[in-house]
Amino acid sequence: MNLFKYWKKDLPASLVVFFVALPLCLGVALASGAPPFAGLIAGLIGGILVGYLSGSSIGVSGPAAGLVVIVFNAITDLGSYELFLTAVVLAGIIQIILGILRAGVIGYYFPSAVIKGMLSAIGIMIFMQQIPLALGFSGNVNTDRINFQNLYDKIIPGAVLVTLISLIILILWDGILAKKNKFFKLIPGPLIAVVVGIIIYTSLGTSGFFALHANQLVSVPIPKDVASFFGEFSLPDFSSLTNGSVYVTAFTIAIVASLETLLSVEATDKLDPYKRQTPTNRELIAQGIGNSVSGLIGGIPITQVVVRSSANIMSGAMSKLSAILHGLLLLLSVIAIPTLLNLIPQAVLASVLLIIGYKLANPKSFVQMYKLGKAQFIPFIVTVIGIVATDLLKGIIVGLTVGLIVVLLKSYYNSHHMLIKEYQGKKNLFHINFAEEVTFINKGPIMKELNGLEKDSFLELDFRKTKVLDYDILEYLDEFATKARNNNINIKLISDKGVIDNPDSFRSFFGHRVYHLSH
Known part of the structure; x- marks a missing residue:
């Protein structure tokens, strides 16, 4: 494939x-208790290396918020960042x-409703998390004693x-300009917003009603020289390979990541307008x-991430070149223009994510899922609530559990269909068609149906x-056959093996094990 075909x-x-x-x-690294530069390392490795090796055309990899708690606890428990890098x-x-063992097949077994619920939940969380940055909040709002004065005091007018x-x-x-003129498609709106944001900040200065403070700006580490730049990289401590805790941490990170x-x-492939399918086994290898390279040079763990992938898709990316270029831009910006990056107001980036969050959690998607019926809507909404109320993995597990229950209930009621026909002048002929699989x-429901039959039917x-x-069904049918004889209920068994009236034993007819038609 020509990498530059859609440049x-x-x-x-x-x-x-x-x-x-x-x-x-930067945010994921800080929340994980790792050096800020470690997040940038993971970002550029996820973009350049994983972007090149991955089979995904529009997926973007980097440090993930879903691993924050695991990484933070691992660094604390191991007692050394170098030990953590080994893990x-x-x-x-x-x-x-x-x-290599083809474990990527697991990705094909997530229900569509759960994946859509995950996307909507992530959209809601993105939207909610950006509100403080959009308003310029410094510090956390005290949710126990929240009031309008509290909120007002924390709002920064400039932000x-x-x-x-x-x-x-x-x-x-x-919404308007890009549709009217091709020029506006060539230059992305977020870039214009960033430039305007820098102009506003530099024009208003650091004092006055609309001034922005340092904690409302992007904060990128600024290396003084080449030596200080390379000094930001860390090396793993391989002398800890005999430490069992390192292997436990490694296994935990590998499974969760x-x-x-x-x-x-799965979510990114659903968002892809061309519905290209990512080879999951290749993705795990990439x-x-x-992750191994990131750990070798001081970076935190990497996964493919929905937020960056969604931004990539919504910005019109066509190939993996976009992911690779974003990684190169991270590298070049840290080396060449860290001072300029530190002039970008966080409110600009919050605005970009507010738009992305709204698109992911568009109210129309909730309406569409509701119209699809309970079997789709219940796992969808439970996944949304579960992720928002807890975290990504717990919410997914809850959604999968509810989805499984819905499938079981559907299977519970879909085992057979009964028709009532007239026989000998009476509506006393009951014809039951059984489904392909009856477990x-x-x-x-089968017991309820058969036990409700009247005598002489x-x-x-x-x-x-x-x-x-x-076998459980065959065993019950044998029990019912005895009851049928006592109640003068005439049974006709119809199958591809033949037709028999009032069989003495269903198990003998079909075999004592689970019956397969091919047998």
Whole structure:
């Protein structure tokens, strides 16, 4: 494939992803208890190396918020960042092995409703998390004693001004201007918003009503010289390879990072307008190589991430070039223009993420899922609530559990269909068509149906469509056959093996094990 075939679309998209990724790389690293530069290392490795090795055309990898708690606890428990880096290298090797063993197939077993719920939940969380930055809050709002005066005191007018202007630019740029003139498609709206944000900050200065403070700006480490730049990199401590805790941490990171990657792959493929499918085993191998390299030079763990991938797709990216370029931009910006980056108001980046969050959690998607019925809407909304109330993995587990219950309930009621026909002048002929698979889950409704038959009835049990018939069902049918004889209920068994009236034993007829049509 020609990597530069769609560069005219990939280049503008990479700029948007760069501006989204920059604060996220720094924020995830700080929240994880790691050096800020470690987040940038993970970002550029995720972009350049994983972007090149991955089979995804539009997925973007980097440090993930879903691993923050695990990374923070691991660094604390191991007592050394260098020991933690060793665990990251080993986690990458484990992921490579998982990919070789074709464990990526797990990604195909997540229900569509759960994946859509995950996207909407992430959108809600992104939107909510950006509100403080959009308003210029410094510190955390005390939710126990929250009041309007408390909120008002924390609002920075300059940040609100930047947010409003940025939102106007972004909405007009994509919604109106880009549709009227090709020029506006060549230059991404977020880049214009960033430039305008820098102009506003430098014009208003550091004092006055609309002034922005240092903690409302992006904060990128500024190396003084080449030596200080390379001094930001850390090396793993391989003398700890005999430490069992390192292996436990490595295994935990590998499993959680792999699950988060597979979830993101599934979600990203659904957002892809061309519906290209990412090879999941190759993705695990690419992520594993990325994590091992990241750990070797001081970076935190990497996964494919929905936020950056969504920004990439919504910005019109066509190929993996966009992800690679965003990684190169992270590297070049830290080396060449860290001072300029530190002039960008966080409110601008918050505005970009507010738009992305709204698109992911668009109210229309909730309405569409509701119209699809309870079987789709219940797992969807439970996943949304679970993720927002807890975290990504816990919410996914809750959504999968509810989805499984819905499937089981659906299977419970879909084992058979009964028709009532007239026989000998009476409506006393009951014809039951059984489904392709009838298992112990279906025993309850079948028992209820058969136990409700009146005396002197005629019953036809049609198994011609049935491919699997569980032993539990055969056992119950034998018990019912005895009851039927006592109540003068005539049974006709119909199957591909033949037709028999009032069988003495269903188990003898079908076999004592689970019955397969092919037998």
